[in-house]
Amino acid sequence: MKPLLKVTRQGVHASVQDYGRFGYRAQGIPVSGVMDRYSYELGNQILNNEANAACLEIFVGGFEFEALSNHTYVLTGAVGDYYLNGEVLESWKSFRVKKGDILSLKSAVEGSILYLIPRGGLNVELVLKSRSSYPLANIGESINVGSILYGSEVEPLPNMRGLMGDYRPKFDTVVQVRVYKGPHFELFTNESVERFLTHSFQYIGGNRMGYYFKGEGLLLQEKKEIISEATQFGTIQVPSSGEPIVLMADAQTVGGYPIIGTVHEDDLSKLTQLRTFGSVMFHLMEEGD
Amino acid sequence: MNDFPKMMWVSQNTLRFAFSEEISQESFLLVQHFNRFIRKFLQHQIIETVAGYYTITVYLKGRQHVSYEKLLEQWQHYQIETMNGSHLIGRELTVPICYDEEFALDMERVMEHTKLSYEEVVSLHSGRSYAVHLVGFLPGFPYLGELDSRLHVPRLQKPRKLVDASSVGIGGRQTGIYPIDSPGGWNIIGRTPHRLFDVKNNEPTLFQTGDSVTFYAITKQEFYNMNQERV
Numbered sequence: 422m423k424p425l426l427k428v429t430r431q432g433v434h435a436s437v438q439d440y441g442r443f444g445y446r447a448q449g450i451p452v453s454g455v456m457d458r459y460s461y462e463l464g465n466q467i468l469n470n471e472a473n474a475a476c477l478e479i480f481v482g483g484f485e486f487e488a489l490s491n492h493t494y495v496l497t498g499a500v501g502d503y504y505l506n507g508e509v510l511e512s513w514k515s516f517r518v519k520k521g522d523i524l525s526l527k528s529a530v531e532g533s534i535l536y537l538i539p540r541g542g543l544n545v546e547l548v549l550k551s552r553s554s555y556p557l558a559n560i561g562e563s564i565n566v567g568s569i570l571y572g573s574e575v576e577p578l579p580n581m582r583g584l585m586g587d588y589r590p591k592f593d594t595v596v597q598v599r600v601y602k603g604p605h606f607e608l609f610t611n612e613s614v615e616r617f618l619t620h621s622f623q624y625i626g627g628n629r630m631g632y633y634f635k636g637e638g639l640l641l642q643e644k645k646e647i648i649s650e651a652t653q654f655g656t657i658q659v660p661s662s663g664e665p666i667v668l669m670a671d672a673q674t675v676g677g678y679p680i681i682g683t684v685h686e687d688d689l690s691k692l693t694q695l696r697t698f699g700s701v702m703f704h705l706m707e708e709g710d
Numbered sequence: 711m712n713d714f715p716k717m718m719w720v721s722q723n724t725l726r727f728a729f730s731e732e733i734s735q736e737s738f739l740l741v742q743h744f745n746r747f748i749r750k751f752l753q754h755q756i757i758e759t760v761a762g763y764y765t766i767t768v769y770l771k772g773r774q775h776v777s778y779e780k781l782l783e784q785w786q787h788y789q790i791e792t793m794n795g796s797h798l799i800g801r802e803l804t805v806p807i808c809y810d811e812e813f814a815l816d817m818e819r820v821m822e823h824t825k826l827s828y829e830e831v832v833s834l835h836s837g838r839s840y841a842v843h844l845v846g847f848l849p850g851f852p853y854l855g856e857l858d859s860r861l862h863v864p865r866l867q868k869p870r871k872l873v874d875a876s877s878v879g880i881g882g883r884q885t886g887i888y889p890i891d892s893p894g895g896w897n898i899i900g901r902t903p904h905r906l907f908d909v910k911n912n913e914p915t916l917f918q919t920g921d922s923v924t925f926y927a928i929t930k931q932e933f934y935n936m937n938q939e940r941v
Contacts, residue, residue, distance in 0.1 A: 443757050443758065446846075448849065448914060449889075558848075558890060558909065601722075603720070604720070604765075648731060648732075648764065650726075653724060655721060673846065674847075675847055683720050683721045683724070686722060687722075
């Protein structure tokens, strides 16, 4: 255990995450794990980490850290105003931090979620085979002022590494995502289905459990009690308000709202990076695509 | 021979099988049976499955080819092989509940709605065996069916902001126990001294889908004694 960073200022929300906790959904335990898998994977590749190395996932920014030891890191995900001892820090490139340095992640500007990844990953206890936090069930520790993040002693990277601009994901304010028909797709009115697939829906807020969208209501042909069934990261639920909720990485394992569709796994990353008042358009996939 | 459930792709890595849409003992047994079948026949291709009231959702390790025709054939064989039903016997759990007013926050509401006495509510609730149809909503939360029809009471109009862990609730046709402190809208009629969710255990949840559960009433004194033993 090597102490890496001490939190000296806290922002909206940060948590330790890896790929997620698999194999426990039948017991009601969500998968959790990173929201933007793509940025996370690339970050670990830049540092030559194991694919499942744990990182700190930060919403929007607002965090400041004091370095407790020399170590190498990378920032991926949202691009923003980030500083090391007051100097502008570029994300998507590895960087070295010396003991006593101040790392300030002020605010995301493009995208909403950033990943702070140390070489070798964060060292936290495995709970049910994963390092991902799930606060609702008291799994993992909350990250507040005074929290210390630990890593491991690892061979330093021989060279600084990074990803060239063209290869970095773009974070748009309007995202297009592919969806599969949900189990209750046929229960919606024709007009609702058409609206769902041709209109955009505005992101009005959310968290690791779900993103809320505003738009013209999606209505069932007739009122119907839905029998609860399995849900996942990407499930698009429609409560009686008619406004869709997309379940996110901490998705509850079962839900009782009508499910109009499910977002294609490969399109989840860009959806998670939406900023408030950004919007999404859903495009129907055919079975077997 | 049972019908083959409908199969659909929920996403590129998730398959959903659905029997006829209902909550019943028959569909519960069918779902449990099919869940065992699919876990056996796709064992190298799946991460995990979640069995629901009438659905079985299968999470695959990435995109996999799954042949509907082949599954259909194997399911028919499997049903013949396992016809005696012994495979369907899940664990039988007995769980103590204290129905004392200290814990039974909504007992009066339930008595008023059902026109039953306190003793009748307790004996109807603890007097039968329940099947764990589904675990979810919260880690380790068991959806138990079927509740005696005389105990069907609508959920609270306004859910409580905080229901204590181990509280026993009834809502509509179901009963369940809250595994962790959480918001909740079911009528609370008691509490168990057992812990339902503990990440330090190999099996983190007390209940698993397919179990059958019987409750028995205990006094407040017994509750606190058991509660101490637990720690």
